[in-house]
Structure formats: C-alpha cells, structure tokens
Amino acid sequence: MSLSSSLNAGVAGLAANSTKLSAISDNIANSGTYGYRRAETDFHSMVTGSGTGGGKYSAGGVTATTSRLITEGGSLVSTSSPTDLAVSGGGFLPVVSATEINAKVTNPTMMLTTTGSFLPDSKGYLVSDTGLTLMGWPATSDGTIPDYPRTSSDSLEPVRISTTELVGSPTTSLQLGVNLPAIDTEADAAGTPHTMSVEYFGNLGFSETLDISFTPTVPAAGSPASNEWTMVITDSASGGATIGEYVLTFDDSRTDGGGLATVTTVSGGAYDPLTGDAILNVAGGPLELNIGAIGGTGGLTQLGYDFSPLQINKDGSPVGTMTSVEIDENGMVHAYFSTGITKTIAQVPLVDMANPNGMATLDYGTYLPTAASGSFYMWDAGSGPTGEIISYAREASATDVAKELTDLIQTQRAYSSSAKIIQTVDEMLQETTNIKR
Structure with missing residues (x-):
C-alpha cells in the first residue's frame, strides 16, 4: 500500500537526517581539535519499484552513509616547540601506542597521524600527551640512514632523545x-x-x-x-x-x-x-x-x-651533552650538543598509500591502513607524492564552523519535513479509519 511506503520513507528520512546530525555534531565538537579530519554524510535513494500504470508508486525512502575525509587537512598553526610536528602536503607520520612500547611488544601496531605534540618521556622517547610514540629509522654511529625496507614497519623504532648521556666524537x-x-x-x-x-x-x-x-x-x-x-x-x-x-x-x-x-x-x-x-x-x-x-x-x-x-x-669533538633536538623538512632528527656539534640520530618517514580515505579511523586523530586503503609505502619526506614535515607547527581542525552550522539548519529542516510526512500519513490513515463510523 502506498500510504505504508510513505510512512516507511518518512521514518527512513528521520534516520538518515539523524545520522547526518551526528556527523555535524562531531565536526562542530572537534572544531578546536588539532589534526581533526571532518566526517561527511551522503544520502542515497532507495527504490523499491513503481507501477507501469494506474498512478501506482511505492516509496523506497533514503539511506545515509558517512565517510571520513582523511585527505582534506586543516591549516598549520605555529607553536614554540621544535618537536611539535605537522605534515604540509601528502603523507602521514608513523606512531605506535606508548603502552605497546612499554610492554616491549615485538611488532607494535603502526598507526598514522598528521600532527602531534611530542615530548621526551622518562626513557627519552618522543611521546604525545595522548600516548602516541613517534617512530623513525635509527641512524648509524656516523649519522647516516641505512637503506631500510619501505613497505614494512618492522625497521621502525621509537625516536629517542638521550639528553642525559655524554657523547664524544673522535x-x-x-x-x-x-x-x-x-x-x-x-x-x-x-x-x-x-x-x-x-x-x-x-x-x-x-x-x-x-x-x-x-x-x-x-x-x-x-x-x-x-x-x-x-x-x-x-x-x-x-x-x-x-x-x-x-x-x-x-x-x-x-x-x-x-x-x-x-x-x-x-x-x-x-x-x-x-x-x-x-x-x-x-x-x-x-x-x-x-x-x-x-x-x-x-x-x-x-x-x-x-x-x-x-x-x-x-x-670530532670533546665530550658533551645533548642540549636540543630539531626535525627538518625531510624528517631528519638532528641532535645539538653542548660542544657545538650536530648529529643526525634518526629519520622520520612519511607513509602514503593509494587510497588514504579508505583507512580505519581510530581515537586521537590516528588512522590504520586497511585493505581498502591499499598497501603503504614509506617515503623520505619531501619526495614522491608526500609533502614536508614542519616542526614548530600543529595542524588545525579541518572543520569549517560556518559550513557546519549551515548544514545543521538544512538538516533540521529536512528532519522536520520527514516528521511532517509521518504526521500527514497518520492523519490520512485516521480518515480511512473514520470511514467505518
């Protein structure tokens, strides 16, 4: 019966607009979250079929799908810390959970992020306030980076800043x-x-x-x-x-x-x-x-x-202690010592894949490669399809509050309209019931 299909279409409209409202609420709530990538909801029509004549039509309704626009980043904001990092362009920073590092997990799960405020923990590892440890390739004693595999995260190690150790160079x-x-x-x-x-x-x-x-x-x-x-x-x-x-x-x-x-x-x-x-x-x-x-x-x-x-x-240099550390646009981690020398201790690569929007979204602005995103490759920052690593910077939220509020008004109107369909169908069914009186 077409009245029943209209009722179902109205209910589907309420559900779809509720889904969009959830995505808008998430975007607005994270308008001040560093590195946040906005969620977007799309509507798709559901067609159950229509008659070939006699004016018969059965409403199919609507369904909603929500996706995370991982490739659409926000602007960069300057900070005062050399280990505040952001990616300018394509690519992602490799991180792992500090919990797995402390538990000495053999192959910790590599997650990806676009920005982070990293500071040395009690062991010297660069860790964010959300418990994400920055990963990179360790340098040899002469400051060179060996030719590590680029399609596996097994060679990555936590970037460590040893400010309490004495270092000399013959x-x-x-x-x-x-x-x-x-x-x-x-x-x-x-x-x-x-x-x-x-x-x-x-x-x-x-x-x-x-x-x-x-x-x-x-x-x-x-x-x-x-x-x-x-x-x-x-x-x-x-x-x-x-x-x-x-x-x-x-x-x-x-x-x-x-x-x-x-x-x-x-x-x-x-x-x-x-x-x-x-x-x-x-x-x-x-x-x-x-x-x-x-x-x-x-x-x-x-x-x-x-x-x-x-x-x-x-x-060469006499014995000295590390005084500071900086990360350049190519991901090279340079340690500066009290004796005036500079030494490369690691390199942070940028990870890229065919379909970044296909990655799974996790907490704290991190993502996990999946079959939908394709296999990943670790590039030197500034080469290939990747951008550069910017220190003294964080990536702002990708939320455009003005656009989200406009979408909020439209969603509210659409939700009210769907509710009106249900109210109208209810009144028409009441008229049908009244025929028996």
Whole structure:
C-alpha cells in the first residue's frame, strides 16, 4: 500500500537526517581539535519499484552513509616547540601506542597521524600527551640512514632523545691550509723551523695534540732557492713519537708558483698526489691528513715572507651533552650538543598509500591502513607524492564552523519535513479509519 511506503520513507528520512546530525555534531565538537579530519554524510535513494500504470508508486525512502575525509587537512598553526610536528602536503607520520612500547611488544601496531605534540618521556622517547610514540629509522654511529625496507614497519623504532648521556666524537680527518715563507729556502736564510700544534680528539674524548714542524732546506751560498721543506709530525698520545715525515718541494714557475710540486714520504702513511691525503696512525687509530693535491689549490703553499697557518679543518669533538633536538623538512632528527656539534640520530618517514580515505579511523586523530586503503609505502619526506614535515607547527581542525552550522539548519529542516510526512500519513490513515463510523 502506498500510504505504508510513505510512512516507511518518512521514518527512513528521520534516520538518515539523524545520522547526518551526528556527523555535524562531531565536526562542530572537534572544531578546536588539532589534526581533526571532518566526517561527511551522503544520502542515497532507495527504490523499491513503481507501477507501469494506474498512478501506482511505492516509496523506497533514503539511506545515509558517512565517510571520513582523511585527505582534506586543516591549516598549520605555529607553536614554540621544535618537536611539535605537522605534515604540509601528502603523507602521514608513523606512531605506535606508548603502552605497546612499554610492554616491549615485538611488532607494535603502526598507526598514522598528521600532527602531534611530542615530548621526551622518562626513557627519552618522543611521546604525545595522548600516548602516541613517534617512530623513525635509527641512524648509524656516523649519522647516516641505512637503506631500510619501505613497505614494512618492522625497521621502525621509537625516536629517542638521550639528553642525559655524554657523547664524544673522535677526530678522523684533518685538513691543513698553511703558507710557508719562500724566502726561508734561499741561500742566505737562517734555516729556522716553523712549528704549529693542532688539537684533535681521541676515542675517549680526550684532547690530544699533533705537533708539526716545517724545516726549510737551505742551499749552499750562491745556489738558487731550494723550495724544499721537511715536514715532521709527532703525536702527544703516542708519547711524542714521530708518526709522519715528508719532504715537500714547491713549484716556482710563472703559472703554478707556490703550489706543491712533489711530496716524498720518508715515514708514515703514503701520500696520494691525486687527493692530497696521507693516513697517519695516531694512538687511537688512523687519521686522514690532507695537505693538498699536486698542482691543486689550497693545502700547503710557499709564497712570500710569512709563515701563516691560514686554515685548519677537522672533525670530532670533546665530550658533551645533548642540549636540543630539531626535525627538518625531510624528517631528519638532528641532535645539538653542548660542544657545538650536530648529529643526525634518526629519520622520520612519511607513509602514503593509494587510497588514504579508505583507512580505519581510530581515537586521537590516528588512522590504520586497511585493505581498502591499499598497501603503504614509506617515503623520505619531501619526495614522491608526500609533502614536508614542519616542526614548530600543529595542524588545525579541518572543520569549517560556518559550513557546519549551515548544514545543521538544512538538516533540521529536512528532519522536520520527514516528521511532517509521518504526521500527514497518520492523519490520512485516521480518515480511512473514520470511514467505518
């Protein structure tokens, strides 16, 4: 009977608009929630069939489906914390429950989020106030990120900030930029050696010294300048023992005057004329010394009247503590130490998949990949289809309050109209009942 189908259609309208009202209420309630992605309700007609003649028609009604618009994010809001993170563009931050980390679960469930305010907990792990632990790939001791699998979360580990640990870095390379006075290699020169000391750091963070002397070769009276020097290097950590001796000659031609012409190894590591390197065996292990390549620029030169140590570059640092940490746009976690050095300790990837809107929605603005979302891939932030990781920022709610209030008015009117259908059908059925009176 068409009156009965009209009644059912009115009831379906009430149910559908109630569903939409729930989604609108959720959106408005989370208008101030960081990282919230709004829910949207769509209506779909239900057709039960219509007659071919005689004006007969049976109302099918309406049904509602609600989906989460995960790919539609909000604007970014600046903050004062370097570990407040947001994603600008595509991709999601990998997180896991701090409860699973504390329980030492072997393979914790990877969840995804677009923003979070992470702070170190008692163990140094970066954890949000909702109990989400930031995950990343750990760096090696030299600060490089190995080639981890990109389609599995097994290689991810909690990002840990060790502010209470002491860290030192041994010196492994040293570059000298020194000018030797050309006048000291002439026949009437005094032949006085020039010396310099260079600090380096051992494996245990101790400060050690390389003492380097440059002794000119003085020719006999009336002979031309020798342009030759003997460089001797001693190591304080080895009790002052000589670890390298080299005979240096310099070019005096019009085009290349002052540059290295030849280097002869007397003792110590062999000199490479192409790179300008020689490997010295200090007490703690090998140290790469660069004095300049043959025919190249920089390194050791012989010009003019003055002995001038122009440039000394070396790596390594004394023992220090971590003072701060920052995460750059590519997801690299950089630790800053009291000694002035910076070290990469981890990399936070961005996770992407074919259909992000197909992920399951969980509490606290997190999502879980499903079969509907497709398999995920972990990208370096700023590459592929992903955006960048922005520190000192949070993502605001994607709710447009003005639009939600407009939808609220429309939903209220539609709900009232559906209720009116039920009231009208009730009155018509009452008239049918009155026929018997």
